[in-house]
Amino acid sequence: MPRRLTLYGRSYCHLCEDMAAALRNLEETLDFSFSVVDVDADPGLEARFGELVPVLTDAEGREICHYFLDLAALKGRLAVK
Numbered sequence: 001m002p003r004r005l006t007l008y009g010r011s012y013c014h015l016c017e018d019m020a021a022a023l024r025n026l027e028e029t030l031d032f033s034f035s036v037v038d039v040d041a042d043p044g045l046e047a048r049f050g051e052l053v054p055v056l057t058d059a060e061g062r063e064i065c066h067y068f069l070d071l072a073a074l075k076g077r078l079a080v081k
Contacts, residue, residue, distance in 0.1 A: 002027070002031050002032050002033045003031065003032045003033075003058070003059065003078055004032070004033055004034070004035070004059045005023070005032055005033070005034040005035075005056060005057065005058060005059070005064070006034065006035055006036075006037055006056070006057045006059075006061075007019060007020055007023065007034050007035070007036045007037070007054055007055070007056050008037050008039050008045065008049055008053055008054060008055040008056075008057070009036060009037070009038065009039065009053045009054040009055075010038060010039060010040055010053055011038055011040070013053055013054065015053070015054055015067055015068070016036075016053055016054040018068075018069075019054045019056065019068070019069050020034075020036060020054075022069045023056070023069065026071075026074075030074070030075065030078055031078070032078060034056075039053060052066055052067075053066070054066065054067065056069070056074070058077055062077075064077050
């Protein structure tokens with residue numbers, strides 16, 4: 001069963017689009033799936049993340065990386081069961 005990740009971002013954010021594209025290219029190979037959450041749709045998330053997007057988190061909500069995809073951090077987190 002693939003591990004579930006969450007990408008917090010904004011619709012007008014080019015860094016968010018870049019990270020989503022990179023994750024799409026890796027999800028089958030690294031056996032994970034992800035959903036994208038628009039932080040601007042929720043005032044609590046907007047306050048939490050501010051300009052710190054994109055942010056990639058694991059299923060427990062722990063940050064893996066932000067701004068740019070950190071492939072080593074992603075692989076490390078996925079290796080932990």
